[in-house]
Amino acid sequence: EVQLVESGGGLVQPGRSLRLSCTASGFTFGDYAMSWFRQAPGKGLEWVGLIRSKAYGGTTEYAASVKGRFTISRDDSKSIAYLQMNSLTTEDTAVYYCSRDYWSGSNLFDYWGQGTLVTVSS
Amino acid sequence: DIQMTQSPSSLSASVGDRVTITCRASQSISSYLNWYQQKPGKAPKLLIYTASSLQSGVPSRFSGSGSGTHFTLTISSLQPEDFATYYCQQSFSARLAFGGGTKVEIK
Numbered sequence: 001e002v003q004l005v006e007s008g009g010g011l012v013q014p015g016r017s018l019r020l021s022c023t024a025s026g027f028t029f030g031d032y033a034m035s036w037f038r039q040a041p042g043k044g045l046e047w048v049g050l051i052r053s054k055a056y057g058g059t060t061e062y063a064a065s066v067k068g069r070f071t072i073s074r075d076d077s078k079s080i081a082y083l084q085m086n087s088l089t090t091e092d093t094a095v096y097y098c099s100r101d102y103w104s105g106s107n108l109f110d111y112w113g114q115g116t117l118v119t120v121s122s
Numbered sequence: 123d124i125q126m127t128q129s130p131s132s133l134s135a136s137v138g139d140r141v142t143i144t145c146r147a148s149q150s151i152s153s154y155l156n157w158y159q160q161k162p163g164k165a166p167k168l169l170i171y172t173a174s175s176l177q178s179g180v181p182s183r184f185s186g187s188g189s190g191t192h193f194t195l196t197i198s199s200l201q202p203e204d205f206a207t208y209y210c211q212q213s214f215s216a217r218l219a220f221g222g223g224t225k226v227e228i229k
Binding site for chain 2: 035045063097102109112
C-alpha cells in the first residue's frame with residue numbers, strides 16, 4: 001500500500017527556518033518525482049515545488065512565491081523527500097502536503113500525505 | 123506562468139442535480155488538465171486526469187471534457203458524498219498551477 005507521511009511541521013517565528021520530511025513506503029520511491037503543496041487556512045491549493053527522479057536528472061522546479069527561499073531534496077536510500085524552508089513569513093502559514101507523480105513526468109498526483117501544519121508567528 | 127481560473131467559486135445544488143464546473147487556462151494546455159476533489163481536513167483526491175480520463179475507483183457520474191483553454195467537470199447526478207471543493211490543475215508546464223476551487227454546497 002502506498003503511503004506518504006509528512007512530518008516536521010510546527011510553530012516557527014518569522015525569519016526562521018524549518019525542514020519538512022515526506023516519508024514514503026509501498027512503492028519504489030526513486031522512480032517517482034515528488035512534489036510539495038500547501039494550503040493556507042481557508043484558502044485553495046498551491047503548488048510549492050517538485051523534484052524529479054534521478055532518471056530525469058533529479059532537477060527541481062519551484063513556485064515563484066518560494067523560489068530562492070525553499071529547497072526540495074530527496075534521499076532515495078531512505079525514501080524521503082525534504083522541503084527546506086528558510087526566511088519564513090506569516091504568508092507561509094499553511095498545511096503542507098507531499099505527493100508523488102502518477103507516472104514519471106506526468107505532473108499529476110495520485111497519492112497524497114495527510115499534511116503537516118506550519119504556523120509562522122511571533 | 124499559466125494561470126487557471128475556475129467558475130463558479132461556489133454553488134448550491136441538490137442531491138440528484140447535474141453540476142458543471144468550468145476551468146479556463148490563460149494559454150493552451152492541450153489536454154493536460156486534471157481535476158481533484160477535496161473534503162474538509164483531507165488531502166485532495168484525483169478524479170479526472172488528462173481532461174477526460176476517469177481515475178480508477180472514481181464513480182462514473184464524474185466526467186471531464188475540454189482541450190486547449192476551456193475545460194469542464196460534470197457530475198451527472200450529485201450524491202451526498204460529492205459535497206466538497208473541486209480544483210482543476212494544469213500539468214502542461216513544469217510550473218504547475220491550480221484553479222481557485224469550486225465549493226459545492228447543499229441547497
